[in-house]
Amino acid sequence: MSRRLAAVLVLLGFLAGLAIATFSEYRIFLPALLRGAVVTVKVGVLSIALFYAMAFIAGIGRLNKNRIIRYTATVYIEVFRGTSLLVILFWLFFVLPEFGVILSPLAAAVLGMGLNYGAYGAEVVRGAILAVPRGQYEASLALNMTPRKQMLRVVLPQAVLVTIPGLSNLTIELIKATALVSAVTLVDITFASVQQNQIHLRTIDIFVITLLLYYCLAQFVRFGGGMLEARASRHLAKAR
Amino acid sequence: MSDRDPKVRFEKVTKTYGTLQVLDSLDFHADNGEVVTVIGPSGSGKTTVLRVLMTLEDIQSGVIYIDGEPLNKMSRGGRLVPASKAHVRRIRAKIGMVFQNFNLFPHMTALQNCIEAPVHGKGVAKGQATTEALELLDMVGLADKRDHYPSQLSGGQQQRVAIARTLAMRPEILLFDEPTSALDPEMVGEVLNVIRDLARSGRYTILLVTHQMGFAREVSDRVCFFDGGRILEEGAPRDLLGDPRNERTRQFLSKVLEAR
Amino acid sequence: MDWRWDFTFDVVLPQLWAAAGITVYATVVSFLLALVGGLVLMTLKVSKNPVVSFVAGEFIEFIRSTPLLVQIFFLFFVLPEFGITLPPLTTGILAIALYNSSLCAEVYRAGLLAIPRGQYEAAVALNMSPRHAFRRVIMPQSLPPIVPALGNYLIAIFKETPLLSFVAVGEIMHASKLIGSEYYRFTEAITIAGIFFLVMSLVSAQLVRAVEQYVNRSILH
Ligand SMILES: Nc1ncnc2c1ncn2[C@@H]1O[C@H](COP(=O)(O)OP(=O)(O)O)[C@@H](O)[C@H]1O
Ligand SMILES: [Mg+2]
Numbered sequence: 205m206s207r208r209l210a211a212v213l214v215l216l217g218f219l220a221g222l223a224i225a226t227f228s229e230y231r232i233f234l235p236a237l238l239r240g241a242v243v244t245v246k247v248g249v250l251s252i253a254l255f256y257a258m259a260f261i262a263g264i265g266r267l268n269k270n271r272i273i274r275y276t277a278t279v280y281i282e283v284f285r286g287t288s289l290l291v292i293l294f295w296l297f298f299v300l301p302e303f304g305v306i307l308s309p310l311a312a313a314v315l316g317m318g319l320n321y322g323a324y325g326a327e328v329v330r331g332a333i334l335a336v337p338r339g340q341y342e343a344s345l346a347l348n349m350t351p352r353k354q355m356l357r358v359v360l361p362q363a364v365l366v367t368i369p370g371l372s373n374l375t376i377e378l379i380k381a382t383a384l385v386s387a388v389t390l391v392d393i394t395f396a397s398v399q400q401n402q403i404h405l406r407t408i409d410i411f412v413i414t415l416l417l418y419y420c421l422a423q424f425v426r427f428g429g430g431m432l433e434a435r436a437s438r439h440l441a442k443a444r
Numbered sequence: 445m446s447d448r449d450p451k452v453r454f455e456k457v458t459k460t461y462g463t464l465q466v467l468d469s470l471d472f473h474a475d476n477g478e479v480v481t482v483i484g485p486s487g488s489g490k491t492t493v494l495r496v497l498m499t500l501e502d503i504q505s506g507v508i509y510i511d512g513e514p515l516n517k518m519s520r521g522g523r524l525v526p527a528s529k530a531h532v533r534r535i536r537a538k539i540g541m542v543f544q545n546f547n548l549f550p551h552m553t554a555l556q557n558c559i560e561a562p563v564h565g566k567g568v569a570k571g572q573a574t575t576e577a578l579e580l581l582d583m584v585g586l587a588d589k590r591d592h593y594p595s596q597l598s599g600g601q602q603q604r605v606a607i608a609r610t611l612a613m614r615p616e617i618l619l620f621d622e623p624t625s626a627l628d629p630e631m632v633g634e635v636l637n638v639i640r641d642l643a644r645s646g647r648y649t650i651l652l653v654t655h656q657m658g659f660a661r662e663v664s665d666r667v668c669f670f671d672g673g674r675i676l677e678e679g680a681p682r683d684l685l686g687d688p689r690n691e692r693t694r695q696f697l698s699k700v701l702e703a704r
Numbered sequence: 705m706d707w708r709w710d711f712t713f714d715v716v717l718p719q720l721w722a723a724a725g726i727t728v729y730a731t732v733v734s735f736l737l738a739l740v741g742g743l744v745l746m747t748l749k750v751s752k753n754p755v756v757s758f759v760a761g762e763f764i765e766f767i768r769s770t771p772l773l774v775q776i777f778f779l780f781f782v783l784p785e786f787g788i789t790l791p792p793l794t795t796g797i798l799a800i801a802l803y804n805s806s807l808c809a810e811v812y813r814a815g816l817l818a819i820p821r822g823q824y825e826a827a828v829a830l831n832m833s834p835r836h837a838f839r840r841v842i843m844p845q846s847l848p849p850i851v852p853a854l855g856n857y858l859i860a861i862f863k864e865t866p867l868l869s870f871v872a873v874g875e876i877m878h879a880s881k882l883i884g885s886e887y888y889r890f891t892e893a894i895t896i897a898g899i900f901f902l903v904m905s906l907v908s909a910q911l912v913r914a915v916e917q918y919v920n921r922s923i924l925h
Contacts, residue, residue, distance in 0.1 A: 282906065286905040287898050287905070288898075289863075291894065294890070294894050295894050298890035299891050299895060302706075302890075380771040381771070382771075394774050401781055407785055408782055408785065411774065415766075415775075418771055418774065419769045422768075422769035426769075
C-alpha cells in the first residue's frame with residue numbers, strides 16, 4: 205500500500221514539477237530536454253521489447269537438448285555480457301556498415317541495448333526455468349505431453365513469475381543505459397542536457413532535472429515490477 | 445555482596461514486545477549452586493527469562509541482581525541509573541548460556557571455538573587457554589574432535605562443544621535453553637550426561653529450560669512452572685512433578701507425559 | 705570488408721595499448737574507492753539515528769536509479785561551479801566510485817543480514833566486545849557472499865570505464881574514437897577494443913569464480 209502511495213506521489217510530484225517548470229524561466233531549455241526524453245522513452249520501449257524477447261529465446265535455448273542451439277545461445281550470452289555496451293553501440297553503428305549492413309541510429313541503439321540486456325536476461329530466465337520443481341516435469345511427463353507442450357504450458361508459465369524481480373531490475377538498468385545512445389548520434393535526454401548546458405550554462409538546474417527524470421522512470425518500473433510480483437506470488441500461493 | 449544475597453534475583457521484571465507482555469512483574473531467585481528447572485507451555489516466557497538474564501533483551505522495568513549487584517542498572521550516588529556498557533560486561537562475565545541451536549562459530553574448529561573468547565576477549569595466554577579448552581573438550585568426551593569444524597560434527601557433539609565453549613569463560617551461572625530440543629533422540633543422552641555432571645558438581649548455579657521431565661526431576665533442586673510470564677507454582681521436583689497443586693500445572697504435566 | 709593489418713599493427717595496437725593503461729588504472733582506483741565508500745554508506749544506512757539512516761538509504765537509492773553517465777556529466781560540469789576544478793580522469797573516477805559505492809553498500813548489508821542472529825547472540829553470551837565480535841565472528845562469515853559479488857562489480861566497473869570517453873579521458877574507447885576520426889577508419893580500433901573487453905571480462909569472470917571457491921573452502925567447511 206505504501207509503495208502504491210509513494211508511486212502516486214512521485215508521479216504527482218513529477219507532473220507538478222513539469223507544470224511549474226513550464227511556466228517558469230526553465231522554459232528556455234525544458235522543451236529541448238523533453239524532446240530528448242521522448243527519444244529516451246522511444247529507445248527504451250523498443251529495446252525493452254527486444255530485451256525480453258532475447259532473454260527468453262536465449263534463456264530457453266541455452267537449456268535446449270540440441271547441442272548447436274545450446275552453443276549458439278551460450279556464445280551469444282557470453283559475448284554480449286562480456287563486452288561493454290558502449291563498444292557494442294559503436295561497433296554496430298560504425299563498423300557494421302563495413303560488412304554492408306547500414307543501420308539507422310535508432311535501429312543501432314535498439315539492437316545494441318536489446319541484445320546486450322537480452323544476454324543478461326537470458327541468465328535470469330535460465331535460472332527461473334531451472335528453479336521449476338522436478339515434480340512439475342514428472343507430472344507433465346505422466347500426462348504424456350510433448351517436450352514442446354511441457355515447456356510452453358507447464359514450465360514457462362511458472363518460470364515467468366520467478367523472472368519478474370530479476371527482469372525488472374534489468375529493465376531499470378536498461379533505462380539507465382539509454383543514456384549512452386548519443387554514441388550513435390541520437391539526441392536523448394542526456395545528450396540534450398549536455399547541449400542545453402553548453403548553450404544556457406544552467407548546469408545544476410539542467411542536470412538535476414535530468415537526474416530526477418531518470419529517477420522517476422526507475423521508480424515507475426520498480427513500482428510496476430513490485431505490483432506484478434505481488435500479484436504473481438498471490439497467484440502462486442493459491443496454487444500451491 | 446553478602447552471603448545472604450541469592451546468586452540471581454529478579455525484582456518485578458517486566459518485558460514487553462510491543463503490546464505483548466511476556467514477563468509480568470516477575471520475581472524470581474536462584475541461590476548459589478542451586479539447580480533450577482523452568483518448565484511451562486510454549487510461549488510462556490521461559491526463553492525470555494534466560495535471554496533477559498544474558499542481556500540479549502532489554503527489560504522495560506524492574507531490576508536483575510547478580511550476587512546482590514544490579515545487572516541492568518548501576519548505583520551512582522545512592523541511586524540506580526541505567527548500567528554502562530562496561531558495567532554490563534563486568535557483571536555478564538559471570539553468566540554463560542547454551543543455546544537450543546548451539547550457535548557454534550562455523551568458521552572455527554571445536555578448539556578454536558573454545559579459546560576464541562578467552563584469548564581475544566579476556567586476554568588469557570593462548571597456551572594456557574588451549575590447555576584448559578582441551579581439558580574441557582575431554583570432559584565432554586570430544587578431545588579427539590578438537591580440529592573438527594562444526595559442520596563435521598553431529599548435533600549432540602556440537603552441543604557438547606558449545607557447553608565446553610561456555611565453560612571456558614569460567615562462568616558461575618549457566619543458562620540452558622532447551623539444550624536437547626534440536627537433537628535427534630539418540631543424541632539427547634550424551635548431552636544430558638554432561639549437564640548432569642555439571643549440576644552434580646555444585647560449582648554452578650544452573651537455570652535449565654527443558655521438556656525432559658525425568659531429567660528435571662533427577663537433577664534439579666527446584667522446579668518452576670511458568671505460565672503467562674509468571675511463576676504459577678514452584679517447589680521441590682518430587683512435589684511439583686509428582687503432586688502439583690495448581691490445576692494449570694496438572695494439565696500441563698499430563699499433556700507432556702501423555703505425549704511421550 | 706577490408707581489414708588492414710599494417711594499420712592495425714602500426715597505428716591501432718600501439719595507441720590502444722597506451723590507452724589500456726588508463727582503463728586499468730581507472731578501474732582499479734574506482735574499485736578501491738568504491739569498496740571504502742560502500743562501507744561508509746552502509747554504516748550510515750544501518751545507523752541507529754533514523755534521520756541519518758533515512759537520508760543514506762534514499763541517497764543510495766537515488767544513485768542506483770540514475771545513469772552513471774549523467775552522474776559523470778553532473779560532476780564534470782557542476783564541480784567547477786563550486787570552484788573545484790579537477791582533471792577529467794579524477795572527476796570520472798570519483799563518479800564511478802560514488803556510483804559503485806551505493807552498489808557495494810547493498811552488497812555489504814546483504815552479507816551482514818545473511819548471518820544468523822544466533823551468531824551475534826553467542827558473541828554476547830561469551831561476553832565479547834562488539835568490536836571483537838565483528839572482527840573475528842561476523843566479518844569472516846560475511847565474506848563468502850560478499851567477495852564474489854564485489855568481484856562482479858570489479859568487472860562491471862571495468863566495463864563502465866568507456867563512459868569516461870564522453871568527458872575526453874584517454875582510455876581505450878576514447879583512443880578508438882580518436883583513431884576513427886583521424887583516419888576515417890573505425891573497423892580495426894573498435895573491433896579490437898571490443899575483443900579486449902570480451903577477453904578481459906571472460907578471464908576475470910573465471911578469476912572471480914576461483915576466488916569464490918577459495919573463500920568458500922577456507923572459511924566455510
Ligand atoms: N523477538 C520477539 N518479538 C515479538 N515477540 C516475541 C519475541 N520473542 C518472543 N516473543 C513472544 O514472547 C512470548 C514468550 O516467548 P518465549 O520466552 O520464547 O517463550 P517460551 O520459551 O516459553 O516458549 C511468546 O508469545 C513469543 O511469541
Ligand atoms: Mg523457548
